Amino acid sequence: MNLALKDIRHNFGRFALTSIGIGLLLMLVMGMGGIYRGLVDDATLLVNRINADLWVVQKNTRGPFAEVSRIPANAEDRVRAVPGVASSNDFVSHTIQREQAGRPLRMTVQGLSWPQDKGLWLPLIAGRRLEQAHFEMIADKSLGLPLGHRMALGKDTYTVVGLTRNMASTGGDSMVFVTLADSQAIQYDQSGEAVRMEREARKSRASDFDPGRVQPEILHRAAGPSSGIPALGPPPVSAVLVKVTPGADPAQVAATIASWPDVSVYTADAQRRLLVSGMVDKSRRQLGLFRGLLIIVSAIIMALILYTLTLDKIHDIAVLKLMGARNFVVINLILQQALLLGTIGYGIAYGVGQWVFPVFPRRVMIVDEDLWLLAGIVLGISVLASLLGIWRAMKVQPNEVIS
Amino acid sequence: MVGESNNLAVEASGLTKVYGSGNTEVQALRGVDLSLARGEVIALLGPSGAGKSTLLTIVGLVNPPTAGRIMMEGKPVVSEDRFVVDVRTFRRRHMGFVFQKANLIPFLTAAENVRVAMEINDYSPRAARNRAMELLDYLGVADRADAYPNTLSGGQQQRVAVARALANSPSLVLADEPTAALDSVRGRQVMELFRKVAHEQKAAVMVVTHDHRALDVFDRALEMEDGLIRGTAVAVP
Numbered sequence: 001m002n003l004a005l006k007d008i009r010h011n012f013g014r015f016a017l018t019s020i021g022i023g024l025l026l027m028l029v030m031g032m033g034g035i036y037r038g039l040v041d042d043a044t045l046l047v048n049r050i051n052a053d054l055w056v057v058q059k060n061t062r063g064p065f066a067e068v069s070r071i072p073a074n075a076e077d078r079v080r081a082v083p084g085v086a087s088s089n090d091f092v093s094h095t096i097q098r099e100q101a102g103r104p105l106r107m108t109v110q111g112l113s114w115p116q117d118k119g120l121w122l123p124l125i126a127g128r129r130l131e132q133a134h135f136e137m138i139a140d141k142s143l144g145l146p147l148g149h150r151m152a153l154g155k156d157t158y159t160v161v162g163l164t165r166n167m168a169s170t171g172g173d174s175m176v177f178v179t180l181a182d183s184q185a186i187q188y189d190q191s192g193e194a195v196r197m198e199r200e201a202r203k204s205r206a207s208d209f210d211p212g213r214v215q216p217e218i219l220h221r222a223a224g225p226s227s228g229i230p231a232l233g234p235p236p237v238s239a240v241l242v243k244v245t246p247g248a249d250p251a252q253v254a255a256t257i258a259s260w261p262d263v264s265v266y267t268a269d270a271q272r273r274l275l276v277s278g279m280v281d282k283s284r285r286q287l288g289l290f291r292g293l294l295i296i297v298s299a300i301i302m303a304l305i306l307y308t309l310t311l312d313k314i315h316d317i318a319v320l321k322l323m324g325a326r327n328f329v330v331i332n333l334i335l336q337q338a339l340l341l342g343t344i345g346y347g348i349a350y351g352v353g354q355w356v357f358p359v360f361p362r363r364v365m366i367v368d369e370d371l372w373l374l375a376g377i378v379l380g381i382s383v384l385a386s387l388l389g390i391w392r393a394m395k396v397q398p399n400e401v402i403s
Numbered sequence: 404m405v406g407e408s409n410n411l412a413v414e415a416s417g418l419t420k421v422y423g424s425g426n427t428e429v430q431a432l433r434g435v436d437l438s439l440a441r442g443e444v445i446a447l448l449g450p451s452g453a454g455k456s457t458l459l460t461i462v463g464l465v466n467p468p469t470a471g472r473i474m475m476e477g478k479p480v481v482s483e484d485r486f487v488v489d490v491r492t493f494r495r496r497h498m499g500f501v502f503q504k505a506n507l508i509p510f511l512t513a514a515e516n517v518r519v520a521m522e523i524n525d526y527s528p529r530a531a532r533n534r535a536m537e538l539l540d541y542l543g544v545a546d547r548a549d550a551y552p553n554t555l556s557g558g559q560q561q562r563v564a565v566a567r568a569l570a571n572s573p574s575l576v577l578a579d580e581p582t583a584a585l586d587s588v589r590g591r592q593v594m595e596l597f598r599k600v601a602h603e604q605k606a607a608v609m610v611v612t613h614d615h616r617a618l619d620v621f622d623r624a625l626e627m628e629d630g631l632i633r634g635t636a637v638a639v640p
Contacts, residue, residue, distance in 0.1 A: 001511075001515060001518060001519060001522050001531075003510075003511075003519070006510050006511055006515065007510040009510070010509070010510035010511075010551070011510065113522065174491070176487050315506070316508045316509070316510075319506050319508060320508075320519075320523070321491070322463075322465065322494070323494065323495065323500070323519075323523065323567075324490075324491045324492060324495025324496070324498075324523065324524070325491070325495070325523040326491065326493035329523055352512065357575055397465075398465050399460050399465045399466055399508055401500075401502060
């Protein structure tokens, strides 16, 4: 006869409510671990997905994920000429916030070097990749933009042609992917009035120096679009991504590029380390500490619940002892209930979590490794928590029944 | 005298029990001698503080005496101030207890309350189930086998408690004021049950009681006072 199950059967309502309480507490622990994982994964998501061998960034900066990085757009051409470089792409990324149906819509705009990069590396769940140079976008599903949705960004309107899942920036903002040119158009968009005023200012500056006065064409160009002035280069990019040819030594390629005075070079691993140890480090540690505290709180609450459950049965335990029950009968009664409480609580945490975590604003990433670890922790907590009850049960004397 | 020495369930001599020390010292037992034969049912009478419950806990191997000797089933179980057997095993195999309150385990049904006594004594679940039903039937509560204690009357609860006490065919049943919570009719029924159990199951039964109305049920009634057995209160023919 299993006394633990008999007790649970008789006091099912109380046990069920207790299990739900423990389950929700464990769900918080599980969720906190998932948020921690999601944070780290989001931080390294692009670096992992893009899978570049080298990241070329502004000199003495840590790259576009850590701080503002601007390098000339022609850096890509220079990089491509380095022996051992198979391909190179410009990397442009910036975050914008717009309104959509009355609610703020925050997104990170990622530029793809179309037509070389059509976003083949993106995990599409619906729609297609970019097929034209302008006005198409691939959006993450979490933004809630359906396929075919048209959205005005800057002076242009973009159509959602593809959807991804779980593509978020280091800050947790959902991503949209457009061509590099569109990305820069969105980033450097200015109102017509601002453009007119800038042209007038250029014209005024040109008229104040000799070449402008003697060369009317210069004044004419200064009052026109920026692209018509050779002295003004195209907008800078955040970084250049480098793929090394098979067999080439990435360190050698990196050393060659790093010798230029205007750029720094990082491997993908170095970028990952910079992201995890810099950008998300404090959040990561905070979540880790909070998770640790939650585990301790769970252990204490479980111990108190099991102690109370034991106290409720202390007279019955004394009766069992008087009848000559061995210690393991009593220990089993308490330990089995503790393990059952932990197991059911864990099951509730997992089940409710599957339902609740997807609606969290940031990604909650539950991985098998963490599930097994938490299962081990719950097992440990259950055993440790039952020790208090077992200690009390071992102390009770059979003569308490007689007195 | 009932029984011969080889039929004795309990043979105690020189039992003393002292609680506290110095100014707070209380001598609860002062050299009690007691013999109890299988099939014999005795009553232990006396005022509060006479030492009845102390004697019951010492004979029941719940507390050790300060000095004395107890033989059970022909084997020494207590020598001076210590037990010389594994008391839990001995209680499990050879003793049954009944109290003023039935002390049934509330989360077990009547049948399970009886079964648990056997299952902790290594009965197979099937054997325990069969014997539990036999005992409940014997004590007239088989129809309440699946009822939980809180749905049983006081008398029914005591019958289930008696069935539990008899589950392992003990040689000694100890009862501490088992009728105190019952009315006179049910109280007498329980006392008669003890007599029936003692005679039919060949168990020695020692009942601590204040109830003088049912003394005719007992083979012997011993009067205790100031930690000593003063004599036989009533001799039942």
